[in-house]
Amino acid sequence: xxxxxxxxxxxxxxxxxxxxxxxSLSVDEGEVHAVIGPxxxxxxxxxxxxxxxxxxxxxxxxxxxxxLTGMPVHRRSMLGLARSFQITNVLADFSARANVALAVQAHxxxxxxxxxxxxxxxxxxxxxxxxxxxxxxxxxxxVSASNLSHGEQRQxxxxxxxxxxxxxxLLDEPMAGMGPEDSARMVEILKRLKGDLTIxxxxxxxxxxxxLADRITVLVYGRAIATGAPDAIRNDPDVxxxxxxxxxxxx
Amino acid sequence: MASFRYGFILLVMLAxxxxxxxxxxxxEPFYVSLxxxxxxxxxxxxxxxxxxxxxxxxSFGHAAYLGLGAYVVGIGFxxxxxxxxxxxxNGWMHLALAITIPGLVALLIGAISLRTRGVYFIxxxxxxxxxxxxxxxxxxxxxxxxxLSLWFLSDFGGVMDMNxxxxxxxxxxxxxxxxxxxxxxxxxxxxxxxxxGAKSNERRLMAVGFPTYRYRLVAFGISGAICxxxxxxxxxxxxxxxxxxxxxxxxxxxxxxxxxxxxxxxxGPVLGAVGFLMLEQYLPxxxxxxxxxxxxxxxxxxxEYWKIVFGPLLIMVVLFARGGIDGLLQGKVGRNG
Numbered sequence: 254x255x256x257x258x259x260x261x262x263x264x265x266x267x268x269x270x271x272x273x274x275x276x277s278l279s280v281d282e283g284e285v286h287a288v289i290g291p292x293x294x295x296x297x298x299x300x301x302x303x304x305x306x307x308x309x310x311x312x313x314x315x316x317x318x319x320x321l322t323g324m325p326v327h328r329r330s331m332l333g334l335a336r337s338f339q340i341t342n343v344l345a346d347f348s349a350r351a352n353v354a355l356a357v358q359a360h361x362x363x364x365x366x367x368x369x370x371x372x373x374x375x376x377x378x379x380x381x382x383x384x385x386x387x388x389x390x391x392x393x394x395x396v397s398a399s400n401l402s403h404g405e406q407r408q409x410x411x412x413x414x415x416x417x418x419x420x421x422x423l424l425d426e427p428m429a430g431m432g433p434e435d436s437a438r439m440v441e442i443l444k445r446l447k448g449d450l451t452i453x454x455x456x457x458x459x460x461x462x463x464x465l466a467d468r469i470t471v472l473v474y475g476r477a478i479a480t481g482a483p484d485a486i487r488n489d490p491d492v493x494x495x496x497x498x499x500x501x502x503x504x
Numbered sequence: 505m506a507s508f509r510y511g512f513i514l515l516v517m518l519a520x521x522x523x524x525x526x527x528x529x530x531x532e533p534f535y536v537s538l539x540x541x542x543x544x545x546x547x548x549x550x551x552x553x554x555x556x557x558x559x560x561x562x563s564f565g566h567a568a569y570l571g572l573g574a575y576v577v578g579i580g581f582x583x584x585x586x587x588x589x590x591x592x593x594n595g596w597m598h599l600a601l602a603i604t605i606p607g608l609v610a611l612l613i614g615a616i617s618l619r620t621r622g623v624y625f626i627x628x629x630x631x632x633x634x635x636x637x638x639x640x641x642x643x644x645x646x647x648x649x650x651x652l653s654l655w656f657l658s659d660f661g662g663v664m665d666m667n668x669x670x671x672x673x674x675x676x677x678x679x680x681x682x683x684x685x686x687x688x689x690x691x692x693x694x695x696x697x698x699x700x701g702a703k704s705n706e707r708r709l710m711a712v713g714f715p716t717y718r719y720r721l722v723a724f725g726i727s728g729a730i731c732x733x734x735x736x737x738x739x740x741x742x743x744x745x746x747x748x749x750x751x752x753x754x755x756x757x758x759x760x761x762x763x764x765x766x767x768x769x770x771x772g773p774v775l776g777a778v779g780f781l782m783l784e785q786y787l788p789x790x791x792x793x794x795x796x797x798x799x800x801x802x803x804x805x806x807x808e809y810w811k812i813v814f815g816p817l818l819i820m821v822v823l824f825a826r827g828g829i830d831g832l833l834q835g836k837v838g839r840n841g
Contacts, residue, residue, distance in 0.1 A: 304711065330713030338711075344704040355701050358694055359713035365722065366694040374694075417712055 255282045257421050257451045258303075263312035265298055265475075272298035273309065274475040280421065280453050285443075287454040287462045290472035291495065296455050297339070298475065300425050303453075304329060304336045317420060330359065335419030337410040339426045345399040349390055349409050352398055353381040356416035384412040388442055404435030411442065421451040428458040440464050463487070471495065509833035513771045516778065520677060524670045536669040537741065542781045543676040544737045547683055549761040549773035551730035556759065557768035558691050559723050560703030564626045565613070565633030566758050569606035569728040571750030573735020575640065576602040578652045578745030582645075585655060595658035595666065602736035603729045609636075610728020614721045630752055637750040651746025658740055666740045676737050680774070683730055688770055690726070699723050700768075764821055766830030775829040783814055 258280040265273035272294040280286045290296060301307035303314060305326060314321040317332050324332075344352050354377040358364055361376065371377055385391045388408040393401060398409060407427060414422055427443070428436045440461050446452070447465065456462050462469065463483050470480045473495045479486060486492055520539065527535035548570055555561040580592040591597075613632045620628055641649050657666035664671040690696050701709045702716040709716050739745045757780070765776020788807035795803035821828060827836040 325715070326710040327713050327715045330711060336711060338708075342705065342708050342711075344701055344708060346704055347701065351697070355697055355709070356712040358697065359709075364694040364698045364714070364719065367690050367696075368693055370689075370692045371694045371697045372692065377694075413708075413712060 256280065257282050257317065258453065259313075259315045261313050261315070263299075263302065263314065264310045265302060265307065266310055267294075270294070272475050273302065273312075276312070276472070276475065276477055278470055278477060278480070280451055282451055283448060284467040285447055285452045285454055285465050287456060287466035287469045288472055289456065289459070289462055289469060293474060295472045295475040299472070300336075300339075300423065300455060303423060304334065327359075330417055330419075333418070333420035334423060335414040335417045335421070336423040337407075337414045337425060337427055339429055341403070341406045341410060343398045343406055343409050343413065346397065348395050348397055349385060349401060349405075349412075350378070350381050350394040352409055353384050353412045353416045354378060356413040357381050357384075360417050381416060384416045387415060387446070388412045389438070404431055404438070407431060407435070407439065408442070411439075415446075419450070421453065422446075423453045423455075425455050426457060427454070428456060428461050436461060506834065509830070512833050513775070516771075516775065517681075520778075524673050528670075533669065536673050538781070538785060540669065540673045540676050540737070540741045542778045543673070543680050544734050544741060545758075545761060545781060546774040546777035547676070547680050547737070548731050548734035549758055549765065549777045550680075550683055550687060551727045551734065552758045553762045553767065553769075553773040554687060554691075554699075554727045554730070555720075555724055556762055557766075557772070558696065558703065559699045559720060561618070561720060561724065562626050562759070563617075563629045563724070563727070564752065564755050564759065565629035565631075566727075566731050567750050567752060567754035568613075568633035568636045569610055569731035570735040570738065570754065570758075571636065571640065571747070572606040572609060573602040573732035574739035574745045574749055575646070575735075576605060576732070577658055577736055577739035578654065579646055580658070581654045581656055581745075582647075582652060593656055593659040595660035598658045599733070599736055602732040604732075606732030606735065607725050607729030610731075611721065611725040614724030614728075618717060618720050618724065630755070633750065633755060634752060637747055637752070640747045640750060647746065649747065651744055651748070654739065654743045654745065657743065658736070672737070672740055676741075679733060679737070683733070684770060684774070691770070695719065695722075760818060762828075764818065764828050766828030769827075769830045772828055772830040779829055783817070784810075787813055 256279045260276060260278040263273050263276045276299070288296060288299065298307060302309050303321065308323055316334055319332060321329060344355070347355070351372070354371065357377050357380045358371065382391060382394065385394050388411050390405060390408050390412060393405060398406065401409060411427065428439055431439065436458060443465055454462065454465060466483055468480060469483055469486045470477050471486060471492050478495060479489045479492050520543070523539045524536050527533055548566065552563060552566045555563050577598050580598055583589045584592040613629065617625055617628045617632065646652060660666070664675060666672050691700070698709065698714055698719045702720060706716050738749065761776035761780045762773050764779055765774065766772030787810040791810055791813065792803050792807035795806045800806065825832050825837060827834065
């Protein structure tokens with residue numbers, strides 16, 4: 254299978270702290286690759302290097318045949334890398350539909366179009382409604398994003414990412430702050446997307462990760478201590494001590 | 505409430521259309537020039553509202569574009585009367601240049617300013633407008649500090665006469681309507697969505713793939729161009745061009761008009777400009793009258809302190825009616841209004 258994303262020997266240091274430590278990781282086309290790990294700066298820093306302005310000290314990130322390092326944020330989206338944010342990040346004073354329509358618009362050429370009304374343009378509205386339907390928000394399309402529940406806002410995040418027709422979806426803790434019911438709904442939505450989309454999933458919710466992932470990478474102090482299928486990870490002794498052990502003790 | 509709002513706005517626009525007729529009927533031609541000034545400032549406030557209200561860019565330098573538009577008329581007059589260059593009075597040319605020059609200067613200033621955010625953006629737009637202010641003070645040839653009195657105004661041939669207050673009034677009114685309609689199309693277009701989206705959450709917009717800087721910059725240029733039209737009208741209305749109009753205080757006045765009328769609404773700046781100039785005109789008389797009623801001394805002077813009332817009034821708007829006059833018409837009261 255073709256690799257969509259290839260991270261090679263990536264290092265990021267903040268002063269004395271090594272947040273990404275010689276990390277190598279790949280995501281194959283069509284797979285759901287989950288990144289898990291105990292609390293720490295490792296996962297956020299990795300996402301920052303993939304999607305924002307955090308420049309690694311060394312190593313490379315190749316996506317769709319191009320080096321992402323130092324590339325402006327908006328161009329990464331144009332390449333087909335879409336993300337959802339850990340902390341809900343939608344346009345609060347726009348309706349759910351307008352939020353998604355704007356994401357659709359971003360990928361239909363330039364927006365130096367000054368005349369035609371965007372809110373009634375079927376080229377924007379139709380795809381936007383399809384994305385809302387995919388995440389189960391079609392009935393809430395006209396509601397202002399700020400009036401959506403937390404769970405619905407997370408779904409909207411996902412719809413916006415989908416609207417950019419990405420070749421890979423980077424989901425930064427899509428279940429963050431969700432109750433079990435919302436969480437279960439999100440897992441169902443993602444299960445339906447699985448197969449059509451390549452997904453890099455960074456998540457704390459173990460049930461969700463084991464339900465969705467084809468492969469899991471365990472990140473401890475910015476270093477990948479194991480990569481493999483969910484069953485292999487579950488039984489890996491290093492992982493058990495570093496991560497799952499802690500959970501078992503908590504439970 | 506919505507129908508009341510549109511009804512009120514329609515009433516204001518119709519009343520403005522009738523001003524010259526009424527003023528002539530009651531033999532008070534002074535009102536024509538007062539209301540022309542309102543229309544001119546309404547255009548300038550609309551231009552600022554595009555970047556401030558819809559785009560979230562607090563430009564504290566829009567007086568510069570107003571001044572540039574006015575100086576197009578002033579400099580044209582200067583060369584027509586001193587160098588015999590009759591063509592330099594051509595009104596169509598004035599109008600065209602009063603759109604393009606401020607527009608291009610706004611693009612230039614915006615290109616640098618929009619790399620900053622928040623307070624820095626406010627300060628840098630202020631700095632640029634003050635630079636232009638001192639530049640024109642230094643231009644002795646065009647009157648410098650003293651300004652230029654215009655013996656001849658923009659010449660539109662037989663189409664209209666800028667010396668005729670009614671012609672100038674209806675030109676201003678017509679331009680305001682055209683600008684409002686163009687702005688209405690613009691803020692609801694794809695471009696407008698990006699502009700409003702970048703105000704709401706710029707980080708998100710970049711994440712879905714918008715190079716937001718370019719869109720903000722173009723909006724800033726358009727805003728400068730519209731403000732230049734107001735400058736062109738202002739010069740013809742006051743028959744005088746001076747650096748005073750470019751002073752930063754006027755940039756502040758424009759912000760006040762936009763906030764007073766309602767940021768990010770189509771007609772808010774119009775209501776704000778009318779309200780602002782009404783208060784400026786009638787608050788002193790009101791205070792003088794009130795003073796006489798309670799039998800105070802020196803009531804003539806009391807009127808000069810109208811800003812003592814105006815200031816707290818503004819604070820009240822900001823505290824209790826965030827949506828400005830237009831917000832009140834929609835029944836929005838309170839800090840989130």
